[in-house]
Amino acid sequence: MNNTAFKFWEKYPSLRSDLGEVHELMKDTIKVRDKDTEEILLDMIDSGGKLLRPAFLLLCGKFGKYSKKKLAPLAAVIELLHMSTLVHDDIIDDAPLRRGKQTVQASKGKTNAVLLGDFLFARCFMLLSEKTSMKFMRLVAKVISQICLGEMEQFSSKYQQNVSPRKYLKRISAKTAALFSLSCYIGAIESKCNPKLIANLSKVGFNTGMAFQIIDDILDYSGSVDLVGKAVGHDLEQGIFTIPLIYALKTDKNKELTHLLSKSSYSKEDVSAIIQLTREAGGIKRAQTLAEKYTKKAFHYIDMLPEKEEKNIMRELVEKLLIRKY
């Protein structure tokens, strides 16, 4: 496990230990004869994130008949699938940094990024075919296709000033919340929780995912490189308009924002000005209120969970993720 993850989970030694195994399984999954390829993939896994989705999967599993042996490989697949979508996202965004480190496309070129993403994807389905049922396989494939459609919608909406909050919410539901929700669903269903509990846990995942993405988008307006691990204003520079700006555009009475955004590309000064106008128009504030709405929903569903140690862990985790500086 990388240092970030190790530190992030230090309060929960049992969960951390299981996540450590998930991490090892991820490494096993990508073993290939070609050592250059393997090295790139291992680097990706080691510079990876906090294993949030696996953590949600395992935590949800604890509400039923928990089997680490059964859940750990599934958690590994979910994280690898997530990784493969990130690798391709970085090509799309032409992103130089991810989690404060160079992206595969920046360090190894677009070709390697395309192929490694595909390879990871295929390997995940290989692993899934050994570890789970067809029904479940279908669900995973569906979520992946949703993620792609969400990304495509985002791409085709670039530089468009008429994206509604509703459309934005649909987008982030597909590209982010669906996988959080699925992680919880898998953990719960594979541990034979009852249908009501499964639905409840999935909603914790969904609402956490929504709030998580909204906060991520807010940070593009109010964060710093140190805090976010990627350049601020990056989405904006790429013409990706997220919720703070979408809200701000609604109250853009004297068309200052509209005017600035109509340019074919944005200079550093433009980006700063847009961020400033977005803030002044109350776009960031409103986006924060929206994030809080989903955060509250997540807590609401957590409150409804049966009393267990994991209920507290989940509450603390969601607090840590969603109640942060932005």
Next chain:
Amino acid sequence: MNNTAFKFWEKYPSLRSDLGEVHELMKDTIKVRDKDTEEILLDMIDSGGKLLRPAFLLLCGKFGKYSKKKLAPLAAVIELLHMSTLVHDDIIDDAPLRRGKQTVQASKGKTNAVLLGDFLFARCFMLLSEKTSMKFMRLVAKVISQICLGEMEQFSSKYQQNVSPRKYLKRISAKTAALFSLSCYIGAIESKCNPKLIANLSKVGFNTGMAFQIIDDILDYSGSVDLVGKAVGHDLEQGIFTIPLIYALKTDKNKELTHLLSKSSYSKEDVSAIIQLTREAGGIKRAQTLAEKYTKKAFHYIDMLPEKEEKNIMRELVEKLLIRKY
């Protein structure tokens, strides 16, 4: 079905009719709410190839208990998977043309190409999870991961003059022949052919795929845009050294080729000179002999098939594919 395919299969009305259904199923599979996305995908399907892999799958199915209802969706998935790998290949090669038409990446940009490829891929696995068994799913995922590894090896070997014929054969086996072989295997096994027949049919597919790729590579040296549907010398320009050149380098006594190839990029004149030197060194001739070896093997395994109308169709098909001008 597009005109090329319609014309290609005109001698076999029954097969053509079934392939027509495969084509319709492909279109059904990619239906999405977003009409822009759907249009791009439909365009791809309609400007698609001859449906060779589906044809092999169906033909092999005829050697057992043929069920169109069972095989057509599988054939559709195989072709869509093939399409999704092509979409990503074109990003990698930066290819402007495929089958004589603009590629997705050239017309719609790299982002759409990445995402559409991913989306197709995910949709295929969704369809597979409804139509087949886990064992089969695993096989498909494995072949896809092989294709990626083959492409990665090709990419990492760019501009390298020490690629052995053996390494080249391994590469094309992974990136091309495996999917031909799988198509035959699926058709045979899903129609409950006996194990020996399944193995025999798979070998027809494998050897056809090998010869097919070698001929494709030869055409990069000896074809014309009209004949090949893509620019001649394209692979070479990208630093991809295929078998004619690999052979020619072995007899490059006065190091003329070695010298030319050592340049960091190749002008049109360089490409012409390299092609000329490859021809003079007998590289094209030797590659043709290699293609013939695999073609003969394919015929050998066809000869061993039980006497059926489809045996003749398969022989004619392989003749049409592999005994062509180059």
